[in-house]
Amino acid sequence: MDRDPSDEDSVTDLSFEAESPLAPPAELLERLPSYDWLLQGDRRQIFFPSLEAPGRLQDQRCWSWFLEHRVPVVTEEVAREALLSFVNSKCCYGSTAAGDLVIRELKQQALCRYRLETFSESRISEWTFQPFTNHSVDGPQKGTSPRLWDIKVQVPPMFQEDTRKFQVPHSSLVKECHKCHGRGRYKCSGCHGAGTVRCPSCSGAKRKAKSARRCQMCSGSGRRRCSTCSGRGNKTCATCKGEKKLLHFIQLVIAWKNNLFEFVSEHQLDCPGELLAKARGETLFKDENAMVYPIVDFPLRDISLASQRGIAEHSAALASRARVLQQRQTIELVPLTEVHYWYQGKTYVYYVYGTDHRVHVVDYPERCCCGCTIL
Numbered sequence: 001m002d003r004d005p006s007d008e009d010s011v012t013d014l015s016f017e018a019e020s021p022l023a024p025p026a027e028l029l030e031r032l033p034s035y036d037w038l039l040q041g042d043r044r045q046i047f048f049p050s051l052e053a054p055g056r057l058q059d060q061r062c063w064s065w066f067l068e069h070r071v072p073v074v075t076e077e078v079a080r081e082a083l084l085s086f087v088n089s090k091c092c093y094g095s096t097a098a099g100d101l102v103i104r105e106l107k108q109q110a111l112c113r114y115r116l117e118t119f120s121e122s123r124i125s126e127w128t129f130q131p132f133t134n135h136s137v138d139g140p141q142k143g144t145s146p147r148l149w150d151i152k153v154q155v156p157p158m159f160q161e162d163t164r165k166f167q168v169p170h171s172s173l174v175k176e177c178h179k180c181h182g183r184g185r186y187k188c189s190g191c192h193g194a195g196t197v198r199c200p201s202c203s204g205a206k207r208k209a210k211s212a213r214r215c216q217m218c219s220g221s222g223r224r225r226c227s228t229c230s231g232r233g234n235k236t237c238a239t240c241k242g243e244k245k246l247l248h249f250i251q252l253v254i255a256w257k258n259n260l261f262e263f264v265s266e267h268q269l270d271c272p273g274e275l276l277a278k279a280r281g282e283t284l285f286k287d288e289n290a291m292v293y294p295i296v297d298f299p300l301r302d303i304s305l306a307s308q309r310g311i312a313e314h315s316a317a318l319a320s321r322a323r324v325l326q327q328r329q330t331i332e333l334v335p336l337t338e339v340h341y342w343y344q345g346k347t348y349v350y351y352v353y354g355t356d357h358r359v360h361v362v363d364y365p366e367r368c369c370c371g372c373t374i375l
């Protein structure tokens, strides 16, 4: 994929926000034969190139180091510290229990989290217009417009989402503004061009009902200046901004998206999955390429299956809509500890999860109910 922005086919970045594009007069489309193929149907169409056939063989991976990998063990002291800093951050929790509790049991487990990110680019084209202000028109007489996927643009950094609009070269045409018919202004609808309206206070009677005094609001004239046009009787055309002409052109809209697939391995502990999905983990494996291949031989079979499922899902979802630019898959180890403790004759449970020792409390002896949300 060659995307040198200095290439002569590179396009102007449109920093302005165009008015939502209305369909231009039909004869406009007929005058652009080179884009006929692009504007069939509803005049918005997506084009994507065919994917290159994968030519890379599955890397031989060695997982033996995985089995040797050790997650730092959460000690009683670490577990208590984690709980203390948790209760101190919550107004509803008293810290006495956290200091006095007796830890009975620590159940440790290291979970595996698989993540697949697929960074893709999609392109659509649409007619749009802007007020015609400068006098150079890059129309079909200057050459044939490049096809949608042949237009070279600067790609943002990988995995950073963005949407940008570009003017397609040689697609411009200048037409009289269809809103004001080339006048640049139109008659004010508030006063029908008069510049004044009937006084709302006296309804044009010049004096208030049953009153001898003249109306103060209109000084007895019965009319007030039109507020819609400030008394001018006409308004500048908002479509052409008074320029009388519009530059119609085909706009290329490119969206870069990062699609995410996530899976956390099975575990016996009762900690909510959404916490584990966000928990900080330790990266065991990272694979980034224009296209990644499913992991087939990871010691945990559900991780291998997740990799296969994620890659299949992304390719099915994106194949007809976008071009894949980069993929990244990671396997992380997320430590999870279930802590059973004893306090004033009762037992309670909480969890310490992630490499940064976050806490999830199931029940806690000293808790009031002021309505703050517990995590």
Ligand SMILES: [Zn+2]
Pocket: 199, 200, 201, 202, 203, 204, 205, 206, 207, 215, 216, 217, 218, 219, 220, 221, 222, 223
């Ligand atoms: Zn009046």
Ligand SMILES: [Zn+2]
Pocket: 188, 189, 190, 191, 192, 193, 194, 195, 196, 226, 227, 228, 229, 230, 231, 232, 233, 234
């Ligand atoms: Zn008016």
Ligand SMILES: [Zn+2]
Pocket: 177, 178, 179, 180, 181, 182, 183, 184, 185, 237, 238, 239, 240, 241, 242, 243, 244, 245
């Ligand atoms: Zn106009």
